[in-house]
Amino acid sequence: MHTWTLLVALLAAAALAYHVGRKRAIATAGGSGRINTLHSLPAYYGFYAAMWAAIPALLLLGLWLGVQDQVITTLVKASLPPQSVAELTPGALGLLMNDVKNVASGNIASGAVTPAIQTAADHYARLQHLARWTQWLLVLAISVAGMSFAWSQTRPTMRARNRVESVVLGVLILFSSIAVLTTLGIVLSVVFESWQFFQKIAPSEFFLGTLWSPQTAMRADQVAADGAFGAVPLFTGTLLVSFIAMMVAVPIGLMAAIYLSEYAPRKVRSVAKPLLEILAGIPTVVYGFFAALTLAPVIRDLGEQLGFAVASESALAAGLVMGIMIIPFVSSLSDDVINAVPQAMRDGSYALGATQSETIRRVVIPAALPGIVGGVLLAVSRAIGETMIVVMAAGLTANLTANPLASVTTVTVQIVTLLTGDQEFDSAKTLAAFALGLTLFLVTLTLNIIALHIVRKYREQYE
Structure with missing residues (x-):
């Protein structure tokens, strides 16, 4: 049974x-x-x-x-x-x-x-x-x-109703506590493992070092390898790829949202919005194949014709494809936020003699700004946490460069690489993955705090 x-x-x-x-x-x-x-x-x-x-x-x-x-x-x-x-x-x-x-x-x-x-x-x-x-x-x-x-x-x-509602309240508190405690457990586990890493490797070397080569000896009979854990190349590679992706996703996604919500006829919107959101359902490995087999060779051939040295796996190819993947996140969320702006605000602007473009720029966008910033933040988080596209299109080489035509790697790719294979779990090489994860968590938290401050400032100015 x-x-x-x-x-x-x-x-x-x-x-x-x-x-x-x-x-x-x-x-x-x-x-x-x-x-x-x-x-x-x-x-x-x-x-x-x-x-x-x-x-x-x-x-x-x-x-x-x-x-x-x-x-x-x-x-x-x-x-x-x-x-x-x-x-x-x-x-x-x-x-x-x-x-x-x-x-x-x-x-x-x-x-x-x-x-x-x-x-x-x-x-x-x-x-x-x-x-x-x-x-x-x-x-x-x-x-x-x-x-x-x-x-x-x-x-x-x-009092049956009181007893039933008390039990339901207790169940709700239990499940909400599980969610909070799970998040707390994840953070504490990452902090604990990161603390062990920083006992082996100095924080100054990790945050300021410019050489990343985490290979260490696994057994006593192997040739000693101390490894180099300077994470600056990983951070610059992550920022470079994410910046390129945002330069593609934010303008296209925001403009698409404004057109679909303010200018497009109902028939066009009913067709274009679902087609645009199909991009969000495509697996990231498919984007990786597209970047590695189609876009990267095109960029390399075009760069050679213009006299530029382009790597076979470049940050530009990964960033462009990642930006295409992120467009639905920005577009869909921005479209929903813009549609949530009351029609009375538009009508009041028109009554004062403003044109449609002036109404969008001076009334609709300021009113929808908090939601738009939230959509952009979600897109940034999606870009920072992406792995497959970078693995297949940007490579695994940790290069300290700002050249988008060079091969770079990101923090998430290195986390996967460090935790793959046969190595001791308490070695500096493996613990470095937790230090990278904690750094990403802190960076994301800082970005959220800054974004909340910006949103509050613009909201107060608008109100």
Whole structure:
């Protein structure tokens, strides 16, 4: 019996409890004609019964699923012959238990299946079968007990609405707390790993160094390699590619939004806006192929004809394609914000004798400026966090240059590169990825604070 089947059974029990609780409330009130004597509507009594039938059972099910495998594994380990596991290391014992689980589930073991492994696998399968049936019985028993408790509590004076709303409020607080705590956990984990990195590498070398070569020795018998962790080339490459992308996305996206919202006929808008937003649904790897196979050769050939030295993988190619990818973000958000400006403001401007272009420049755009800045910020974040296009079109070389025709790399590409492959997790090379991630986080936070200050300034000036 699968867990999904048990969840469906719990949903059915909750639906039954809702129906029974509602009928019970009407019956205790003396019939349908006397439901005005109830403290709450009959539906709240039904929801109260459904919650008692579902929530305790779901909590038990979650706890059971969390500890079931660990308990069974511990029992199987205890049943193994002591002489066969006495000399095993923790890693070897883990491999042995994996073989036991594979044999129990009918999969192929990593080695020969000995009688001891077969016996342990049979024991593991029996325990799983017993645990599954016990899980069903206990969960359904808790559901029935909860339904019975709700039945006994149902009376006309019971504040069912208050209890239901309190539980709903608690659930909302729980899920919002999970979101906040998850964000806090991510930040703290990045800060902790970055602190370990800066204990190995001086912050001055990381933030001011101009040479990036994070190759270090993995084993004692390898030739020593201290590595160079100057991240300035990564920051300049990220800013260069993002700047090129913004130079493409912001003007085109904003002008497209102004045309679609203010000038375009309804038929043109109904066709052009969905077509423009299709660009947002194209996978980034497709943009990377387009940049590497189409746009980069064109830029290289054109540069050679004009006498410029153009790298086969250039920041210009990556920035242009990234800008094309970001156009829908700027256009769609700006279009929605411009359409949200009240028509009365436009009519008032026209009544004062302003033309349509003057109304757009002096009334609509200032009113929509906070939303437009928000769309641009989203586009900047999208550009800074893009990886595939830069990998395929700009390369992996960390060059300290402002030449858009040269090959550069970005922070996100290096994070992927540092965490790919076989290396020690506590080495400076791997920990450098967390330092780069923390730097990106701080830069993005700073940009948001500056943008909020600018938006507040323009909003106060407009008001």
